[in-house]
Amino acid sequence: MLIPQVAPPFPLAWGFSTKLDTPAKLPPVRLSQVHGCGIVAVEDAVQEGDGIWTIQPSVRIGVRVADCVPILMAGLVNETPWIAALHAGWRGAAAGIFRKGIELYLSQGGDLASLIWAFGPAIQKCHFEVGLEVIEVARQDPAWHEDLMALGLRGKPHLDLHGLLRAQALHLGLNPANEGSVALCTVCQENLLWSYRRGDRTERQWGWIEIESKDEMG
Ligand SMILES: [Zn+2]
Numbered sequence: 001m002l003i004p005q006v007a008p009p010f011p012l013a014w015g016f017s018t019k020l021d022t023p024a025k026l027p028p029v030r031l032s033q034v035h036g037c038g039i040v041a042v043e044d045a046v047q048e049g050d051g052i053w054t055i056q057p058s059v060r061i062g063v064r065v066a067d068c069v070p071i072l073m074a075g076l077v078n079e080t081p082w083i084a085a086l087h088a089g090w091r092g093a094a095a096g097i098f099r100k101g102i103e104l105y106l107s108q109g110g111d112l113a114s115l116i117w118a119f120g121p122a123i124q125k126c127h128f129e130v131g132l133e134v135i136e137v138a139r140q141d142p143a144w145h146e147d148l149m150a151l152g153l154r155g156k157p158h159l160d161l162h163g164l165l166r167a168q169a170l171h172l173g174l175n176p177a178n179e180g181s182v183a184l185c186t187v188c189q190e191n192l193l194w195s196y197r198r199g200d201r202t203e204r205q206w207g208w209i210e211i212e213s214k215d216e217m218g
Contacts, residue, residue, distance in 0.1 A: 004118030006180025010081040011212035016120035027060040037097040053084035062208030063087035066194040067123040070207025075115035116178040120207040124185035125160040143167035
């Protein structure tokens with residue numbers, strides 16, 4: 001398990017699973033992910049969406065990815081712990097799922113200063129070759145800057161997904177010191193991580209998060 005590198009504002013369990021983790025620690029599947037921007041409140045039933053949030057302690061929520069970015073968020077809403085997990089490929093990132101997650105948190109009374117977040121392992125700029133049409137979509141984002149793209153060895157553009165999401169966060173006023181991302185590349189780390197682009201068609205890793213109850217804390 002890879003753990004985000006930032007101190008949480010309340011007792012929190014969270015992490016990014018790898019090939020080495022046992023399924024026992026992972027959340028139940030509650031999302032049918034569709035590369036959209038829907039963010040739903042946790043329910044036991046499976047819901048269509050690419051983000052899930054809760055204020056319930058001891059409920060482990062998460063998203064499944066294999067190149068897309070798992071985003072974990074934690075903050076205080078009226079002194080109450082609030083968490084979310086989002087799934088962001090280039091479509092979701094460009095369509096603003098992280099912005100929507102932050103706006104959802106703020107709309108519920110969330111405190112911007114206490115909000116921490118972490119992007120998990122994903123296909124990084126080293127391997128994320130895309131078509132120019134993807135860059136054109138990403139360029140529409142108000143936080144876009146040209147350093148988020150670089151030309152690869154084959155002369156095709158590579159996109160920095162973590163960088164695009166980070167630019168959006170800073171554009172919305174999040175504190176850069178509150179980021180605890182794990183910037184491993186799923187394609188590079190064959191022994192550790194699943195990668196759809198490298199050929200893993202069914203296996204996924206999780207980004208998951210859980211508010212620890214006071215009972216568990218003793
Ligand atoms: Zn790579």
